[in-house]
Amino acid sequence: MRLLVVEDExxxxxxxxxxxxxxxxxVDQAADGREGLYFAQEYDYDLxxxxxxxxxxxxxxxxKKARAAGKQYPVLILTARGxxxxxxxxxxxxxxxxxxxxxxxxxxxxxVNALIRRASGHASPRLEFGPIVIDTxxxxxxxxxxLVELTSYEYNTLEYLAVHAGEAISKTVLTEHLxxxxxxRDSNVIEVFIxxxxxxxxxxxxxxxxxxxRGRGYRFNPDFQAMAKAQGN
Amino acid sequence: MRLLVVEDExxxxxxxxxxxxxxxxxVDQAADGREGLYFAQEYDYDLxxxxxxxxxxxxxxxxKKARAAGKQYPVLILTARGxxxxxxxxxxxxxxxxxxxxxxxxxxxxxVNALIRRASGHASPRLEFGPIVIDTxxxxxxxxxxLVELTSYEYNTLEYLAVHAGEAISKTVLTEHLxxxxxxRDSNVIEVFIxxxxxxxxxxxxxxxxxxxRGRGYRFNPDFQAMAKAQGN
DNA sequence: GGCGACATGAAAGCTTCATGACATTTTGTA
DNA sequence: TACAAAATGTCATGAAGCTTTCATGTCGCC
Numbered sequence: 001m002r003l004l005v006v007e008d009e010x011x012x013x014x015x016x017x018x019x020x021x022x023x024x025x026x027v028d029q030a031a032d033g034r035e036g037l038y039f040a041q042e043y044d045y046d047l048x049x050x051x052x053x054x055x056x057x058x059x060x061x062x063x064k065k066a067r068a069a070g071k072q073y074p075v076l077i078l079t080a081r082g083x084x085x086x087x088x089x090x091x092x093x094x095x096x097x098x099x100x101x102x103x104x105x106x107x108x109x110x111x112v113n114a115l116i117r118r119a120s121g122h123a124s125p126r127l128e129f130g131p132i133v134i135d136t137x138x139x140x141x142x143x144x145x146x147l148v149e150l151t152s153y154e155y156n157t158l159e160y161l162a163v164h165a166g167e168a169i170s171k172t173v174l175t176e177h178l179x180x181x182x183x184x185r186d187s188n189v190i191e192v193f194i195x196x197x198x199x200x201x202x203x204x205x206x207x208x209x210x211x212x213x214r215g216r217g218y219r220f221n222p223d224f225q226a227m228a229k230a231q232g233n
Numbered sequence: 234m235r236l237l238v239v240e241d242e243x244x245x246x247x248x249x250x251x252x253x254x255x256x257x258x259x260v261d262q263a264a265d266g267r268e269g270l271y272f273a274q275e276y277d278y279d280l281x282x283x284x285x286x287x288x289x290x291x292x293x294x295x296x297k298k299a300r301a302a303g304k305q306y307p308v309l310i311l312t313a314r315g316x317x318x319x320x321x322x323x324x325x326x327x328x329x330x331x332x333x334x335x336x337x338x339x340x341x342x343x344x345v346n347a348l349i350r351r352a353s354g355h356a357s358p359r360l361e362f363g364p365i366v367i368d369t370x371x372x373x374x375x376x377x378x379x380l381v382e383l384t385s386y387e388y389n390t391l392e393y394l395a396v397h398a399g400e401a402i403s404k405t406v407l408t409e410h411l412x413x414x415x416x417x418r419d420s421n422v423i424e425v426f427i428x429x430x431x432x433x434x435x436x437x438x439x440x441x442x443x444x445x446x447r448g449r450g451y452r453f454n455p456d457f458q459a460m461a462k463a464q465g466n
Numbered sequence: 467g468g469c470g471a472c473a474t475g476a477a478a479g480c481t482t483c484a485t486g487a488c489a490t491t492t493t494g495t496a
Numbered sequence: 497t498a499c500a501a502a503a504t505g506t507c508a509t510g511a512a513g514c515t516t517t518c519a520t521g522t523c524g525c526c
Contacts, residue, residue: 067251072255087335088335089244091248091335091336091337091338092244092245092248092335093244093248094248094251096337096338096339097337097339106449107403107405110403110406118339135399137399137400137401138399138400138401138452139400139401139446139449140401140452151447151448151513151514151515152446152447152448152449152514153514153515154514155449187516187517188472188473188516188517188518189515189516189517191471191472191473191474192473192474192515192516192517193515194472194473195472195473195474195475196474198473199474212471212472212473214471214472214523214524214525215470215471384502384503384504385503386503386504387503420505420506421483421484421505421506421507422504422505422506424482424483424484424485425484425485425504425505425506426504427483427484428483428484428485431484432485445482445483445484447481447482447483447512447513447514448481448482448514
């Protein structure tokens with residue numbers, strides 16, 4: 001999945017690129033309209049995220065030109081709070097959805113996924129690992145077909161681990177994913193969430209769902225069901 | 234499937250034609266009421282999309298004349314923000330649904346599909362969830378076959394949740410759906426409407442119709458009846 | 467054994483949500 | 497237009513649920 005981000009504000013662009021990168025997207029970035037247009041016309045993305053207020057060539061024009069050049073990928077526009085005229089123009093120019101700055105990563109993720117899902121036609125994305133099923137649209141998790149109630153931080157932690165199943169995820173990375181900027185370091189929140197997840201998803205510890213990798217973080221075990229079987233359950 | 238688009242604003246007409254084209258419809262277009270009427274009377278479309286504020290001959294008249302000429306295809310009218318009087322007149326003149334400009338392509342697609350489906354006879358415009366039945370054509374809701382009186386905002390909120398049953402819908406998204414344009418987001422209207430819906434549809438709270446997903450929004454529970462049963466009711 | 471990294475229960479503190487009451491706006495009717 | 501009724505929005509308050517911290521215990525590894 002390849003995305004284009006066109007945003008002139010350094011901080012926001014970095015937030016976007018970093019977060020989307022973490023989500024597993026390949027991201028091209030541009031800081032002004034002209035550069036953005038070059039990318040937009042040159043490649044076929046799965047989604048483009050375009051700020052309206054861009055230097056040199058504004059977002060509206062960018063979108064119009066990209067559409068005129070036959071590009072059909074979905075476009076999400078970013079507008080400043082209160083400038084609804086912008087989003088009107090943006091939608092008219094061919095954008096598919098908008099997001100008002102500043103936004104939460106959570107909201108961004110929901111929109112991005114929705115647009116990509118819709119464009120590609122197929123339905124709600126589920127992550128299945130044996131008895132554990134994660135429905136990323138409903139943001140719910142079930143075990144043996146029974147819903148398991150998770151809080152939003154618990155869910156986000158789990159989803160991130162599951163998306164990167166098999167990899168060791170450091171606590172720093174998890175923290176950065178869960179919280180916007182830098183966050184109090186000497187806290188054991190992550191341990192606490194991991195503990196709660198284990199308790200809710202695997203109360204008797206038979207599944208070995210999340211492995212602790214001392215010094216390196218945690219790992220969502222993609223073959224835990226096989227292991228569980230091997231161990232007699 | 235052949236559609237007619239009558240809209241004088243260049244940008245919006247292009248948005249419509251392009252998007253509908255992408256969706257696989259054959260689209261005829263007209264930029265004023267007279268031209269539109271010619272098409273409207275000449276052919277049998279599967280759907281016509283008509284702006285109310287048209288030059289030469291306005292949308293209301295166009296619809297009346299087309300109906301008078303025996304045309305029965307569904308008509309979707311477009312109105313500017315806030316001109317509710319328009320949509321009332323439009324519906325009285327024989328339109329089937331309306332959309333407030335500007336609109337999301339997704340919203341457009343939903344309406345277009347709904348109208349075509351409805352007109353072609355098959356496919357029910359009803360959403361059924363056990364004892365709760367939502368008739369999207371009549372915009373009514375019943376519980377255990379008894380009509381439940383909902384106000385229009387209550388209905389819209391419910392319909393959106395029900396159409397996306399099973400998904401977590403954030404309050405931001407709900408707000409954007411209910412109110413076309415900018416709306417102060419430091420209000421708790423959504424909570425209030427959810428509360429009123431719950432009270433009307435499930436006074437004793439036994440159905441668990443709408444689940445609160447703290448921090449993530451609300452979820453219309455697609456299997457609430459199963460749950461209710463499991464709980465002894 | 468000792469150190470550091472991780473686990474966990476309990477509780478404080480904070481955020482989000484639910485709700486009744488009221489204010490305001492819209493709509494229907496004379 | 498004026499008035500009444502209904503619908504929508506706002507506000508304050510209390511409750512519920514979630515997050516974070518803290519204290520303390522456990523485990524792995526040198």
